[in-house]
Amino acid sequence: MRDARGKVCLDLGCGTGDFLLQWVLQNPDARGIGVDMSAEALRQARETAERWSVTDRLEFHEAAVGPGPLAVPEAALDTVELVTSMYMLHEFGRNGREAIVDVVRALKAQLPGRHLLALEVEACDPEEFAAQTPPPAHFGRLDYRLIHQLSGQGLPRSQADWHGIFRDAGCSIVDPAS
Ligand SMILES: C[S@@+](CC[C@H](N)C(=O)[O-])C[C@H]1O[C@@H](n2cnc3c(N)ncnc32)[C@H](O)[C@@H]1O
Incomplete structure (x- = not known):
């Protein structure tokens, strides 16, 4: 993330937008695009963006992340330079490990070449x-x-299990220490 200052970050399952707010407040040239399926969470996210006067750099879309294409306008997705997903991907595990693999594979197909930073417990x-x-x-x-x-x-899954999921979806793992 340190190398990505000033970039456009797509946050999947952004909830009330807390991460993206910090992202743009700490990086004056950065922009954020938040996606969540909860209209109420996005209402709060937009309200917070207004309160902090960053509506010109933050936008939010109501859409469900899943094994199909993300229903966010192409014009917005084309600007995305890195992708984050915090405490969301495990939710697909309700339908088994392969369901998570399918979602990550779909994201990779729609957002090729971008790094994904995924946080999970x-x-x-x-x-x-x-x-x-x-x-x-x-x-x-x-x-x-x-x-x-x-x-x-x-x-919850181990880090090795998560790495296996990402590899099975066709991703390579960037060692955070490198
Ligand atoms: C545990 S919360 C994490 C919120 C935020 N990323 C954070 O770290 O505070 C998970 C979020 O993912 C959203 N979510 C879950 N499944 C989703 C899906 N299939 N598509 C879009 N959003 C989803 C929920 O509405 C919720 O806001």
């Missing part, structure tokens, strides 16, 4: 996690694990 063994010394600063990973299992989204 990583799997953990609850007992080992809770027994750490010193204790973890917070127990968010356990909350997440419980809530996602109860809501049918399955258990």
Whole structure:
């Protein structure tokens, strides 16, 4: 992201637009395009963009990310230079691992050549996690694990599993340390 300052970022599952707001506030030449299927989240995102006077650099589209083409105007997608997806891709795991692969493959087909930065909560063994010394600063990973299992989204995946999903979808992995 440091190398991408000043670029146009497409945030998939942008929710209330918090990340994109930070993106444009910290990078005066940057622009953001947010996509979410929740009209209410986007209403709040637009309201926040207005409050911070960045409506000229942020736009939001209501659309469902899925295994088909993203229903966002081509004119907007053509300007996209990098793609982010934070805590959204796991949601397709309700329908199994291959469903996530299909979604990533479709995104790659529609947005070729772009880097995708995907954040997800990583799997953990609850007992080992809770027994750490010193204790973890917070127990968010356990909350997440419980809530996602109860809501049918399955258990969080390991980083290796996510890398396998991206590779199966035809992507290559950029080592964050490189
Ligand atoms: C856990 S929230 C994360 C929101 C935001 N990225 C963040 O990090 O705060 C997941 C978001 O993805 C959106 N979402 C889930 N499935 C989606 C889909 N198929 N297409 C578009 N948005 C989706 C939800 O409406 C929600 O806003």
